[in-house]
Amino acid sequence: MTRKRRSDAEDNRRRLVEVARAAFAADGLDLPVREIARRAGMGAATVYRHFPSRDDLVAAVLAERVARCEEDMRADLADPDSRRALRGAILRFAERQAHDRGLNDALLGSHAAGAAFAGLRRAHAAAFARLVERARRDGAVRHQVSVEDARTALRAIAYLRALPAPSASSAIPRLTRVLLDGLLNEEESGPGAPTGPAHAEGGSPG
Known part of the structure; x- marks a missing residue:
């Protein structure tokens, strides 16, 4: 992976955690992953590439909060x-x-x-x-x-x-x-x- 692709991937991950944090905070942890992807302006496949399961995304958001x-x-x-x-x-x-x-x-x-x-x-x-x-x-x-x-x-x-x-x-x-x-x-x-x-x-x- 090139440096630019790594940087883009890191930016996407940070963006997903930021959007998911706001979404979970307001609407609860049961919010569909597809809705989080929509709010982040990404496809669901991009979310799953960074976070293979909902639990992984939830854990990342909670870890950032803690x-x-x-x-x-x-x-x-x-x-x-x-x-x-x-x-x-x-x-x-x-x-x-x-x-x-x-x-x-x-x-x-x-x-x-x-x-x-x-x-x-x-x-x-x-x-x-x-x-x-x-x-x-x-x-x-x-x-x-x-x-x-x-x-x-x-x-x-x-x-x-x-x-x-x-x-x-x-x-x-x-x-x-x-x-x-x-x-x-x-x-x-x-x-x-x-x-x-x-x-x-x-x-x-x-």
């Missing part, structure tokens, strides 16, 4: 402002519940496609616990807030993704704001925490 989550969590753990880091992690989680419904059903529910990522999910949960514990030490969360409290907040947010899409898109941000008000102290704290209005909206979803 990799993004890992990158975000590493960035949060590296952030010296523990309040901003925890707030950003919760906001991104909420955004994904609202907009990546099909993927979340696979990763967080009982769908067989999510089973391969169970270990990574546990690692991600442990990293989130470290974010909460660090914020507790820094006084960035209210004194009575525990790791389990923060996890319960995530479960409450995730529960709302079962609503019809328009309702979920409206309710999840509202609930998230209420939960953040209950979890976080008003004043930012922690080592390296900047002050002033320019920092007030830091930590928005990546």
